[in-house]
């Protein structure tokens with residue numbers, strides 16, 4: 038009897054084996070198909086759908102910032118204070134709508150407050166990814182900017198002031214006839230220009246074919262060794278490929294909305310409270326953490342197996358609540374343990390549905406053994 042049970046367990050495990058090794062994007066996520074002329078593969082992911090997230094403080098992916106700098110460090114007439122009250126979750130009323138529970142566009146709202154009387158610090162908002170091991174990747178965010186003059190909305194990757202990739206929205210530049218995105222790489226080049234990238238080849242102001250303050254659009258940068266390509270709604274807008282200025286170290290991804298009153302950049306502070314809204318963030322990246330690299334090597338048995346590498350779908354227009362693909366939400370669980378977020382137990386334990394399958398199969402095997 039004991040032998041028979043063991044045999045059945047063995048047979049069940051053997052039959053399940055093919056399902057355990059393939060089809061969970063265990064080798065990573067690719068920009069373009071791996072059969073295309075050029076493509077890039079990234080092993081890890083961070084996906085945040087702010088349409089469904091009711092309270093960001095309960096999401097372990099993000100650290101809400103709370104610090105202040107005086108005007109000297111802020112490099113403007115005013116200092117800045119990041120305050121948690123300026124980071125507001127406004128989830129969607131229902132599935133497939135982009136209207137928030139509090140009205141307006143649903144998503145994560147980042148506020149810059151009107152300056153109070155005698156205040157020396159502008160009250161602003163910032164959230165940083167807890168993962169700080171992001172080294173190369175495809176970073177995407179659905180953002181509705183603001184045209185209330187006097188703020189800077191930023192979606193960026195950051196290590197320090199000489200290793201940084203920015204997509205920035207200066208509300209003073211945005212009106213019915215003008216809506217550019219500011220693209221910046223900060224490197225030793227910026228440092229040698231007194232910390233200002235203006236007038237260097239790693240600063241570009243690119244006009245967009247839509248008004249960024251009217252609705253959500255996707256902003257994306259693909260960072261690879263030696264190049265950074267920028268996209269809006271899946272459409273290429275620019276590539277910076279001077280390897281001397283492209284970051285090489287690991288860092289984190291940041292969402293911020295700020296003002297220091299400096300007329301040469303943010304302008305402002307704004308005359309009324311201003312907000313930008315983030316519908317989602319998706320980061321497919323490689324990790325500088327040797328433990329994560331070992332995890333990848335362990336789980337990725339064969340990169341050529343079906344669905345071992347999953348292609349990241351590219352948008353062909355503005356994001357809508359239904360057309361943005363989240364691997365972490367896929368019914369089939371297109372994600373493997375250790376691939377995702379920092380200490381996000383909820384996601385990591387619910388993702389591999391195959392574990393439930395194994396338990397069920399083992400139970401069935403046990404029951405069959407019992408009956409026999």
Ligand SMILES: *[C@@H]1O[C@H](CO)[C@@H](O)[C@H](O)[C@H]1NC(C)=O
Nearest residue numbers: 060061344347348367369371
């Ligand atoms: C998700 O995984 C399933 C198999 O587990 C696969 O059939 C499907 O193509 C994957 N989806 C994506 C978007 O990669």
Ligand SMILES: *[C@@H]1O[C@H](CO)[C@@H](O)[C@H](O)[C@H]1NC(C)=O
Nearest residue numbers: 068069073075076077259273
């Ligand atoms: C993906 O393909 C497009 C179109 O051929 C190309 O411009 C882009 O550089 C490719 N991306 C990567 C990461 O290879």
Ligand SMILES: *[C@@H]1O[C@H](CO)[C@@H](O)[C@H](O)[C@H]1NC(C)=O
Nearest residue numbers: 077078079080173261262323
């Ligand atoms: C990311 O890491 C994987 C696994 O080591 C590697 O195959 C891939 O080429 C890396 N991607 C980039 C863009 O460096």
Ligand SMILES: *[C@@H]1O[C@H](CO)[C@@H](O)[C@H](O)[C@H]1NC(C)=O
Nearest residue numbers: 091092093094095096125126
């Ligand atoms: C969000 O969650 C935190 C921690 O659980 C809680 O203190 C806070 O009151 C919640 N905020 C809202 C708006 O529900």
Ligand SMILES: *[C@@H]1O[C@H](CO)[C@@H](O)[C@H](O)[C@H]1NC(C)=O
Nearest residue numbers: 196197198199200228285286
């Ligand atoms: C930023 O980090 C890089 C890599 O660690 C280092 O070489 C550089 O000196 C740092 N720059 C600043 C301004 O701290």
Ligand SMILES: *[C@@H]1O[C@H](CO)[C@@H](O)[C@H](O)[C@H]1NC(C)=O
Nearest residue numbers: 209210211212213214215216
């Ligand atoms: C819109 O903004 C651009 C760039 O700042 C500016 O040149 C233009 O005069 C503005 N137009 C209007 C109608 O305010």
Ligand SMILES: *[C@@H]1O[C@H](CO)[C@@H](O)[C@H](O)[C@H]1NC(C)=O
Nearest residue numbers: 132133134357358359360361
């Ligand atoms: C949401 O939209 C997607 C894409 O249009 C569709 O496939 C899905 O069935 C919709 N879900 C609901 C609950 O309406």
Ligand SMILES: *[C@@H]1O[C@H](CO)[C@@H](O)[C@H](O)[C@H]1NC(C)=O
Nearest residue numbers: 326328329332374375380385
């Ligand atoms: C990978 O997952 C295993 C099992 O859940 C865990 O013990 C390990 O700490 C994880 N590795 C990292 C780098 O988080």
